[in-house]
Amino acid sequence: MASDATEPTSVFVGIGSNMENPRVQVQRAVRALGGIRETQVSAVSSLYLSAPFGPVEQPDFVNAVARLTSFLDPRQIFGHLQAIEKSLGRVRNERWGPRVIDLDLLVHGMTVMHEDDLTVPHPGIAERNFVLLPLQELAPDLEIPGLGRVADLAVDENEPRISRLD
Numbered sequence: 001m002a003s004d005a006t007e008p009t010s011v012f013v014g015i016g017s018n019m020e021n022p023r024v025q026v027q028r029a030v031r032a033l034g035g036i037r038e039t040q041v042s043a044v045s046s047l048y049l050s051a052p053f054g055p056v057e058q059p060d061f062v063n064a065v066a067r068l069t070s071f072l073d074p075r076q077i078f079g080h081l082q083a084i085e086k087s088l089g090r091v092r093n094e095r096w097g098p099r100v101i102d103l104d105l106l107v108h109g110m111t112v113m114h115e116d117d118l119t120v121p122h123p124g125i126a127e128r129n130f131v132l133l134p135l136q137e138l139a140p141d142l143e144i145p146g147l148g149r150v151a152d153l154a155v156d157e158n159e160p161r162i163s164r165l166d
Contacts (some may be wrong), residue, residue, distance in 0.1 A: 007125055009111075011039075011068040011077055012139070014104040014122070014131045021039065021063035023047060023165075025088065026102050030066055032084040033103075036077070039070035040093040045134030049164040053128065058098040062165065065134035076121050081105060106131060106144050112145045129162050 012032060017025035026047060034041045045065045052058045052102060070077060081103040088101045106122045111122040113120045125131055126147050132154035135142065 008069040008071050011070050011107040011108050012135060013066045013068060014106050015066060016061045016063045016102040017100060018059045018061040019098050019100045026062050026064050027092045028088055029101050029103060036080045038072055039068050041066055042069045042127060043067040043138050045137045048130060049163050049165050050130035050133055051161040056097045063140055067138050071113040074105060074111050074113060078105050078118050107144055110145050112148055129155055133162060
């Protein structure tokens with residue numbers, strides 16, 4: 001599918017890992033994001049350590065958010081994110097389980113879409129400070145369609161379940 005956008009769109013991607021040296025996995029993912037056609041990585045947040053989300057016992061996650069500038073539509077970006085996850089060794093065994101890499105399409109401009117395998121903005125974004133805090137670092141005034149400004153959604157940076165690593 002070819003892109004037909006004439007202006008690039010700001011895209012935000014959540015990055016997480018809690019296996020096989022998570023800091024290195026996040027760095028590998030950022031490098032891979034830079035290889036997506038018609039797309040540039042324009043900024044990357046600091047790294048954050050966060051307690052796992054969900055019922056499965058597992059190690060803490062290292063999280064970050066990357067800001068991309070892209071001519072690709074959400075479906076195209078999503079396809080690239082899934083391909084990168086696979087190339088970096090992601091195996092989908094259990095929901096909310098440990099993973100070598102997790103790439104989530106958080107926001108794609110002002111796009112709002114609900115499909116079986118893709119929802120934009122990412123569902124649950126407003127309740128996940130492991131996404132909101134790094135996102136706030138990059139774009140505090142970003143308006144998340146239907147939810148509001150990032151700075152208004154993120155809670156106190158001193159939340160005990162999340163700490164900035166760098």
